[in-house]
Amino acid sequence: MINTIAEKPKYPFEWLDITDPNEEELKQLTETHSLHKSSIKDWLQPDHLPKYEKVGDYVFIIFRLHSEKVGPEADTVPELTDKVAIFMFEEKVITLHRKPWDAPNFIAENQLEQHQCKDTLHLVNEIIKSCLSTYEAPSAKLTSDIEFYEENMFLKNRRPSLLKGLYYLRRRVEVTRRIIMLSHEIVDKMDAPDHSNAYTRDTRDLFVKMQNIYDTLFENMNQLVMIYFSISSQRTxxxxxxxxxxxxxxxxxxxxxxxxxxxxxxxxxxxxxxxxxxxxxxxxxxxxxxxxxxxxxxxx
Missing domain, CATH: 1.20.58.340 (Magnesium transport protein CorA, transmembrane region)
Incomplete structure (x- = not known):
């Protein structure tokens, strides 16, 4: 489904947001906007990691945002995150994603309608910031889960399912942390010295915040696993x-x-x-x- 979020002459650029396109729509999109086949191929890969590359007359970005619903045993990149492909031209932005995504409507209401996005770089920066913000709520949930397992290990009887839960919790923290780390290049390119501004620095600050939170969660998770085995060894x-x-x-x-x-x-x-x-x-x-x-x- 193709949705035109912004169009000329109302805005200085055009923004097309496309949800779960079929083969015919992809073919038409590729021909109409001269998209490279390698970019479409990268987007079709469900587990493709974040990337930033210059292709012809546009910049191609793959960014992964955290999924809204995650199963208790989800521990892979496609299970924990959703992929968004961004094609940034000088006067046009195209976003591709499989699942419904609220960010375009939010950005349209809070940025476009206020005429705060002056160019496509500013728009893409807002898109990336919106993607990064999806990791905030899961980080709070992971912190709560770690506290739950810590309480069960120290204050309650150890159950056989505890180790299994610790494994999946550690995997979720590790995979999410890796995705954020791999997004570093994208944030660096958006906040490059030649076009750095208050908006791009806000995105970098959010990235650094998420990176520090998930680094801390990863360290806490490793310590929790070590504590689990220490307690098991002590009881033995x-x-x-x-x-x-x-x-x-x-x-x-x-x-x-x-x-x-x-x-x-x-x-x-x-x-x-x-x-x-x-x-x-x-x-x-x-x-x-x-x-x-x-x-x-x-x-x-």
């Missing part, structure tokens, strides 16, 4: 310690029982009248002595 060591204590208690008792269970004919203690109670008393004394030793060492 605690179980081994308890089992070791039990084995130390029963080791000398088993030794004594083993000796008197051999049933040799000429064992002198076999005919002692008080042999059984003496052995039981000795075994009791050994148990008490071991217990006292452990208490003194602080192992109990």
């Amino acid at each position: 060591n605690e179980i081994v310690r308890v089992l070791t204590l039990f084995s130390v208690f029963f080791m000398p008792l088993t030794f004594i029982v083993g000796i008197y269970g051999m049933n040799f004919e000429f064992m002198p203690e076999l005919r002692m009248k008080y042999g059984y109670p003496v052995v039981m008393i000795v075994m009791g004394l050994i148990t008490v002595a071991i217990y006292g030793w452990f208490k003194k060492k602080g192992w109990l």
Whole structure:
């Protein structure tokens, strides 16, 4: 579906926003606006990463914005983000995307109607800023999820599903952080020294903010995973310690029982009248002595 957001002579440029075009629309678009086939090929790839390149008489940009709805086990680039292709001419901008996108209407109401966009560079800068802002709400959700898992690890019983949830959470943080990092070149080109202004610097500030937030989330996530394995190791060591204590208690008792269970004919203690109670008393004394030793060492 082709939607004309801005057109001449009302604005100093033309903006065509195209949602989920079919093959015929793509072919017509390519021929009408002289788009290079390599640009269309890049846009058709569902997992294409952000890029900025000069192609002929236009600049081709692929930017990825965060998806509105993300599944609990989403951990790939296409699952977490949606792709927007931007063709920036001197007096024309074309945007391509698969899913419905609210940014064109928002920019039209808040920027175009106020006549704040003087050229296509300013318009594309607003589009990129709008894409970057889609990462703000997910960052808050990721922070909340990390706190949830941290609370469950320290204050509640560890469940088998906890590690699986940590894996997908870490993957979401890692993939999103990588997408933002790969968008660095686009922001740099938009805020180049020869045409830097207050609007492009705002976009750079937003990018730096998102980059710092997701770097922090990534570090927190790595620490959380390390804490999980440390706690698991500590609990395993605690179980081994308890089992070791039990084995130390029963080791000398088993030794004594083993000796008197051999049933040799000429064992002198076999005919002692008080042999059984003496052995039981000795075994009791050994148990008490071991217990006292452990208490003194602080192992109990």
